[in-house]
Amino acid sequence: MATELADKRTDDNSRRHFLKGCVGVAGAAVVAGTVNTPASARDTYERPPEALGLLYDGTLCIGCKACVAACKRANDNPPEFSTTDQLWDTPLDTSGYTFNIIKMYRSGTMASKDDETNGYAFMKTSCMHCADPSCVSACPVTAMTKDPKTGIVAYDAEACVGCRYCVVACPFGIPKYQYDSPTGKIGKCELCRHRYKDGHYSACAEVCPTGATLYGRTSDLLSEAKRRLALAPGSLTTYPRGNLSGGPDQSYQGYVGKYKQHVYGETEYGGTQVLKLSAVDFEKVGMPYLPPKSSASTSETIQHTLYGGLLMPFAVLGAMTYVAKRNVHHEDDAPTDERRKEGS
Structure with missing residues (x-):
């Protein structure tokens, strides 16, 4: 013992x-x-020198939603109904099947366009293609990637495991999951990259009748945005349409609106490849206030x-x-x- x-x-x-x-x-x-x-x-990543993107000018937008229809057609997405008659596509926000939408700001009597008091204004909502995207950082299987040359934030459905981390990570609320499908995917704008081989570019910019949505290199778009901000309200200027960095000249003469002196996307969240101009405060038209440092770097x-x-x-x-x-x-x-x- x-x-x-x-x-x-x-x-x-x-x-x-x-x-x-x-x-x-x-x-x-x-x-x-x-x-x-x-x-x-690590520091916040910067936009690639040849980054591609969009410039949206809310003062030129007439709310026709031709861009919404063109986006649906280009991406072969079905209509979404928000009314009982179900006669036409009426999405209320971006979703797994709606990658681009025009929202409307309303105030008081809505007597005049681009007026914060008793007026109305339009704002385009789609993927911002961030220089340092949180969706790419959060994705555990690289289903979300950022092209090193064009900077386009792309989605690979074959690699996706449906974790939806990208949905939670995005500060703009853009990636959306297709919950109605047993093999659901993430839906988001990819700047119509699948159309480039045929000589096309972003469908929303191709069809916009006023040039409110303009396609091109982000560096060119930023220069154009700053040119407009420097103009006197009410003066006559030339507005390009379609592809700012190439293609046929579709410009026209128009009068300059009263812009807020800020290019949204130039510095927000480390910079985005989609830039925006507005006559109404950006937070009022639905664009969140974001610091210049990205969450991904933090x-x-x-x-x-x-x-x-x-x-x-x-x-x-x-x-x-x-x-x-x-x-x-x-x-x-x-x-x-x-x-x-x-x-x-």
């Missing part, structure tokens, strides 16, 4: 030494990771800091080992009279 008790004590001592060793190793690893592995912080910096040098895994292991050690009761920790009784 005495020999068995001695063997048990030896095993218990071995377990204790093992647990203490694990805690020690974990602690050393945490210190080493903290001292020797610097946090892998979240990835935090992750790299925690997991750099296996800092977080070893810290968790050390904590779990400590908790296990505290909850393991050993026979040699029993009262002295009980140990004597076992040895008799």
Whole structure:
């Protein structure tokens, strides 16, 4: 009996030494990771030099929604009904089947266009193609990718696992899931990249009668937006239509609106490839206020800091080992009279 008790004590001592060793190793690893592995912080990504995008000018939009119909046709998307008669496509917001929509701001009597008080205004809602997109950062299987040359944020349905992390991550609420399908996919604007091989570009810009939606290189679009902001309200100017960076000249003469002196998308969220102009405050027409730093750069910096040098895994292991050690009761920790009784 005495020999068995001695063997048990030896095993218990071995377990204790093992647990203490694990805690020690974990602690050393945490210190080493903290001292020797610097946090892998990163800055917000910038737009590629040849990035493609859109310029939407709310002062030129007449709310005809030709862009909505063209987008549906180009992407072979079905109509969505919001009225009981179901006579025509009437989506209320972007969805897994509606990638582009025109929304309307209303105030008071709605007597005049582009007036914040007793007026109305239009705003286009679609993917902004962020320079540093959260949807790409959040996707665990690279179903969301950003083209290094064009900057287009593309979606690969074959790679998608339906986790919908992109839906939650996007600050603009753009990627939408097709919940009505057993094999649902994510729906979002991809700037009609599938039409480029046939010599076409974004369908919404191709059909816009006033040039309110303009396609081209983002650098060209930004220059055009700033040109308009520098003009005096009411003056006559030339407005291009279609593809600003190429194609036939479809420009026309028009009068300059009273713009808010800001190009939305130039700096928001690290910059976007879709830029917007408006005569009404951007938050009032549905565009969120966003800082110049992207959430993707912040979240990835935090992750790299925690997991750099296996800092977080070893810290968790050390904590779990400590908790296990505290909850393991050993026979040699029993009262002295009980140990004597076992040895008799």
